[in-house]
Amino acid sequence: MAGKLRLVVVTPEGKTFDDDVEQVVMPGVEGQLGILPGHVPLLTAIQPGELDLKAGSRGDELAVGGGFAEVAGDRVTILTDMAVKPQDIDEHAVEKALESAKKALLEKKDGPEAAALMALIQKSMAQLNLKRKRRTNA
């Protein structure tokens, strides 16, 4: 397939990624989801995890939070509350945030705060996993 996908990743804080790619693998709620050009229109929820993309020989990754993905024609739009490039991940800061979130979660077992903490933990985990994977590959 010669076509290209236009991948746009947006968060409420701004546009993180906007470029042509050949393949996207995203963390759908029902499992990993690979998108190639010519995919049927799709609207799905995504969960915190890694977003893999291939453009030419170059591969790239993003750590994303929960949100939605829309595939329409040759355009893929990812709406998420977090999207970070591996080089922008501050491992120590994330680890610290993860620790404090876990601690706080032990004290508050339910309610909206716990849900927010859970989301934070998942997002932190996604970032850490990506960073560590990067290191073992390198």
Place this chain on the structure above:
Amino acid sequence: MASTRDIRRRIRSVRNTAQITKAMQMVAASKMRKAQQAALAGRPYAEALNRVLASLANRVGSLSHPFLEKREIKKPCALIISTDKGLCGALNTNLLREVAGLPKNTVFVTAGKKGKQFVARAGRELLADFEVKDDTSSYKVKQISQFLIEQYLEGKIDSVSVWHTRFVNTLVQKPERTDLLPIGQLEKLAAGTGEHAKTEIKADENLQYIYEPNGDEVLSALLPAYIHFQVYQLMLDAKASEHSARMVAMKSATDNAKSMIKDLTLEYNKVRQSGITTELLEIATAQMAMA
């Protein structure tokens, strides 16, 4: 006529005031830039979200969700986004004047001290008050929207409208009402949602989407996300308005102080000059008398 010492003292105090207002103007200006950038940064997200909603709208006939249902409005709720601090011109006054005309059965949720004080003074029913500092991280704002959603789903309130100031530009901020819940017609919403929808947003109608896991679940995840984002965006807008209004108010205060210093300096020089003239006259008269 005031003595030179009195005038000097007044000049000094006015100058101090001018320094303070100037500093506040600078602070407001830098905060304003940040707030404006943040408000603009949400635009691509808003567009994408609207597009996705528009695409859902085509199928909404087969989907249902409490947010879309119209119910009889017994208890309307108003969320007032005001500022914590004053010294920002007529921003809060204008906003609260609009709010004052709401029907008596309205319950209020406030973000910002000024709104809370207003509700208390007017003897209206205050459901909850949220503190929003300058750090408008989406997590903090989410607590507000989450609260509203829960109250709405429990049936304690039947509609939610947001009263806020729309940031038009640095000089103009407009009090405005945005209806949040129920969402009503998805099509209408996708066509012209609030602020940043002027750019073309239309779903390809012939695209038949696959929904994963399924349409209902996507919708029930998407609509709260929409509400959260809407409140977040309005909050950013309100912050941008606040800091702009404060900057303008402080700038005019500084300008007023400066012109006052000018007038006082003129008066001071006049008094001083007339003092010298009198003194000279006295010396000359004394000399003449001696001669």
